[in-house]
Amino acid sequence: MAKKAVYVLAWNIRLGAEHAGLDFWLSSICCHAPNAPIFIVGTHSDQVSRFDLRQDDFKRRYPQIAGFFNVSTYTGENVKELIENIIKTTLALPYMDEQIPKVWLTFEKLISECTEDILEYDQVKNIANNAGIFDPAEVLQAVQFLHDLGSLQYFSSEHLKSYVVIHPQWIVNVMACIVSIKDSPVKDGRLYYSDIGTIWQEYDKHLHPWILKLTEAFDLTFPVPDQNMNLVPCLLPEEEPEVCSSFFYLFIN
Numbered sequence: 001m002a003k004k005a006v007y008v009l010a011w012n013i014r015l016g017a018e019h020a021g022l023d024f025w026l027s028s029i030c031c032h033a034p035n036a037p038i039f040i041v042g043t044h045s046d047q048v049s050r051f052d053l054r055q056d057d058f059k060r061r062y063p064q065i066a067g068f069f070n071v072s073t074y075t076g077e078n079v080k081e082l083i084e085n086i087i088k089t090t091l092a093l094p095y096m097d098e099q100i101p102k103v104w105l106t107f108e109k110l111i112s113e114c115t116e117d118i119l120e121y122d123q124v125k126n127i128a129n130n131a132g133i134f135d136p137a138e139v140l141q142a143v144q145f146l147h148d149l150g151s152l153q154y155f156s157s158e159h160l161k162s163y164v165v166i167h168p169q170w171i172v173n174v175m176a177c178i179v180s181i182k183d184s185p186v187k188d189g190r191l192y193y194s195d196i197g198t199i200w201q202e203y204d205k206h207l208h209p210w211i212l213k214l215t216e217a218f219d220l221t222f223p224v225p226d227q228n229m230n231l232v233p234c235l236l237p238e239e240e241p242e243v244c245s246s247f248f249y250l251f252i253n
Contacts, residue, residue: 001032001218002150006039006066006090013042013070017053024234026062028219037066037089041082046072104142107131108151117170118207121154124164159213174200174211175220178232189236191221192229 007029011020022040029038040058042051055068066089069082090096110127128139140156143164147154153165165171177199178186185195196208203211212230215221221230 001029003033003036003148004093004095005033005150006037006086006093007033008039008041008086010041010043012044013048013051014044017051021234022058026058026065030062030064031219034064036064037093038062038064039066039082039086039089040068042068042070044072045070045077046075100145101142103132104145107133107142108146108149111146111152111166114166117167118163118165121162121164124166155214155217157213157217160210160217163207163210171214171218174203175215175218177202178215178220179234186232186235189232189234190229191232194228 009022009025009029011017011022026038029036040053042053053068058068059065067085069078069085071078071082073079107128110131111124114127124143125136125139128134128142133139133142143152143154144156146152150168153168153171155161178184178191185192185198191199193212196212197205200208200211212221216223216230220234221232223230
């Protein structure tokens, strides 16, 4: 989630806002990119006559929202207006006139040419050296700048700082192994550590612990102490758990 970006959060009007997960994604964006404008875009507007999104409530809770649009790519409704507003909002961002060292742009170009999806930080440091960046502090500054742009992903926390994700789509694929795979071992929102090898079987085994920490950094999962598992909030059952009547009786008495 790049900080220097404009976000378009799309949801399918036909399915209803209650199934769109808007709160989850808005919270994630506001957490990781607190100053980035957000457009909420309802799709398939030609197929729905009326709906209720509670725009005032969303705007109050998420001040970053720059606008609401309901569009149809079939009829073209509001598509032009959406594009114009995105361009206008982007050009007004404070960093649009920011000057960037030429060696940083060279560094970005060399990074974009890498075929690997993820590299050790020392390997990235060598690429920065080839671009003309030699001071370790400036290397870190350039890496963080490209992270803010979304050109790569780097987290300086103790558990994640050893690797740099060169192609951010890799992270999307990693997350999809949890939330988008049918017959996933993750049941009722519980990701047990014993199933990690199955969930991420396509990725190097030595990366599995790092990947798990990455899901925590994106608030996709949360560790449960002494349970050997992480919870996946977006996969938790929607039904409320039944309250034990005997426990309730003891509690009120």
